[in-house]
Amino acid sequence: MTSSVHEIADGIYRLSTPVTFPDGAGFTFNQYLIADEQPLLFHTGPRRMFPLVRDAVARVLPVERLRYIGLSHFEADECGSLNEWLGVAPTAEPLCGRIAAMVSVNDVADRPARALADGEVLALGRHAVRWFDTPHLPHAWECGFLLETSTRTLLCGDLFTQGGAEHPPLTESDILGPSEAFRAPMDYYSHTKNARGMLERLAAERPTTLACMHGAAWRGDGAQLLRALGEALDR
Numbered sequence: 001m002t003s004s005v006h007e008i009a010d011g012i013y014r015l016s017t018p019v020t021f022p023d024g025a026g027f028t029f030n031q032y033l034i035a036d037e038q039p040l041l042f043h044t045g046p047r048r049m050f051p052l053v054r055d056a057v058a059r060v061l062p063v064e065r066l067r068y069i070g071l072s073h074f075e076a077d078e079c080g081s082l083n084e085w086l087g088v089a090p091t092a093e094p095l096c097g098r099i100a101a102m103v104s105v106n107d108v109a110d111r112p113a114r115a116l117a118d119g120e121v122l123a124l125g126r127h128a129v130r131w132f133d134t135p136h137l138p139h140a141w142e143c144g145f146l147l148e149t150s151t152r153t154l155l156c157g158d159l160f161t162q163g164g165a166e167h168p169p170l171t172e173s174d175i176l177g178p179s180e181a182f183r184a185p186m187d188y189y190s191h192t193k194n195a196r197g198m199l200e201r202l203a204a205e206r207p208t209t210l211a212c213m214h215g216a217a218w219r220g221d222g223a224q225l226l227r228a229l230g231e232a233l234d235r
């Protein structure tokens with residue numbers, strides 16, 4: 001296994017590791033690195049993938065410079081190697097929403113979290129990120145997303161998960177069809193009644209790049225795609 005590294009927006013790198021499961025099904029685990037004065041890694045990858053992701057980050061910047069290790073929600077592929085990262089980057093802090101900090105991160109992590117309130121902005125240098133609480137969208141009470149405001153890149157976690165191990169780093173082709181095909185049999189979205197409203201709030205930010213955690217990142221009219229997802233969830 002090796003990880004690939006591609007810049008998908010100005011100063012934002014997609015690190016991607018393909019895997020093949022015993023049944024032959026392929027999948028990808030992606031992390032996003034915002035290279036700046038205060039570098040942010042969004043998602044760590046599963047704990048056993050730490051050496052691969054560390055080497056991928058090191059191709060962009062020294063790992064000890066990392067300042068924030070961000071996560072959308074508390075699962076192994078989002079934050080399984082959080083403490084390994086805190087170990088190699090002495091000034092790094094976990095970065096998450098307030099619910100994640102309260103229910104998991106401030107107990108499990110070796111250092112306290114920088115917990116962001118809904119709507120709060122954090123400056124990284126020439127980039128900045130804004131946190132959006134999205135409880136139970138697609139899953140987990142503590143779930144939320146970051147929008148990088150200078151590039152309008154939405155770090156959208158599991159929202160448009162595409163199966164398969166082979167993807168371009170960045171595509172302008174349809175990803176909703178593949179992600180819906182993956183969602184249908186897996187049922188990994190919660191059944192919250194509030195998805196439409198939360199997706200509309202994200203759409204109002206008019207993201208132009210969607211940094212998907214599984215599959216290709218996507219470029220295009222993000223508002224339209226988020227609204228189309230909302231319609232698909234209502235069907």
Ligand SMILES: [Fe+2]
Nearest residue numbers: 073075139158
């Ligand atoms: Fe997840």
Ligand SMILES: [Fe+2]
Nearest residue numbers: 077157158213
């Ligand atoms: Fe995920």
